[in-house]
Amino acid sequence: MRIPDFKLERYFAKWEFNAPHLLCTSDIEGWRMSEVLGLADGDGRERWERLTLGYTESTGLPALREEIARLYRGVGPEQVLTFSGAEEAVFVLMNVLLGPGDHAVVTWPGYQSLYEVARATGAEVTLLKLREEDGWALDVEAVKRELRPNTKLVVANFPHNPTGALPDAASWKALFALTEERGIHVLADEVYRLLEHDPRDTLPAGVELSGRGLSLGVMSKAFGLAGLRVGWLASRDAALLERCAAYKDYTTICNAAPSEVLSLIALRAKERVLARSREILARNLAVLDDFFARRADTFRWVRPRAGSVAFPKLLKPLPVAEFCQRLVDTEGVLLLPGDVYDFPGNHFRLGLGRTNMPDALARLERFCDTLEK
Known part of the structure; x- marks a missing residue:
């Protein structure tokens, strides 16, 4: 590559x-570190004190996956796969889902890996420009115009980096209705989700809206724990998650044991x-x-x-x-x-x-x- x-x-x-x-x-x-440990319940403290620094389960600590699943409605721990940060999740998903002859649409400006990793797989990428004059809003009709018969993925980063934009609920749901109808996966980069300045603006997660929706999360942003390097994908597409888990065998294999326990502690005190x-x-x-x-x-x-x-x-x-x-x-x-x-x-x-x-x-x-x- x-x-x-x-x-x-x-x-x-x-x-x-x-x-x-x-x-x-x-x-x-x-x-x-001391502040995070101060959040621990009895089980979390015991897990920390008894922690062995060996390999961990490649899909993620089961208790951690359970806690991540609770961030979403109707999602079980078996529908969550953890990674060493959101960056690894993006890299793995793009390489599993895309290749030569495929097409992806990605919101822009945005985090470079969201489109460059897709391009590196051999796929063609269309950058969907968000406009200041529109308040950096998501234009679903603009997305629709860019879709092709070979479009396999739409990447929608909201809450948005770098603008802080957030779609209205109707536009967000319309995006998933459009892609579901056409059999297209949506990677909802939601690493800033739960940081809405008005909590009433919180949108349904991508995984909640479509069987082809994937929610990307991480401990780095909303939770203030970037040094743990723990991210995840949540998806109801079991076959796709299984392929991602197999590809992860060639990247990090598993998360760091201390990071998993500290993430569990923080999520239980979310x-x-x-x-x-x-x-x-x-x-x-x-x-x-x-x-x-x-x-x-x-x-x-x-x-x-x-x-x-x-x-x-x-x-x-x-x-x-x-x-x-x-x-x-x-x-x-x-x-x-x-x-x-x-x-x-x-x-x-x-x-x-x-x-x-x-x-x-x-x-x-x-x-x-x-x-x-």
């Missing part, structure tokens, strides 16, 4: 552990874990509302409806990549230019899931003041 460099990951490889102030990360502030994430987001959103209101001459944004990222636009006559470079050089604040997504329009990704976001934002504002002198 030959595949282009992952631009976003190469960008973070250069800056993530060198820039003092990260204002573009997509995850929620990470939990400390209401407390999610409450912490939502509190951080609500606090930071209020700060951002004030910032963008005051800086309307410099930036424009579509306020995110869910998740821990936004995709504002720089309005100054300065290329966004140059703006981001000068910002990190002078203030040590890292933003992610939209060029990393090969997306036009002078946009950049801004992260709102870290507790020190207000400090980084203050440094961004100080930098903006220098542009006006």
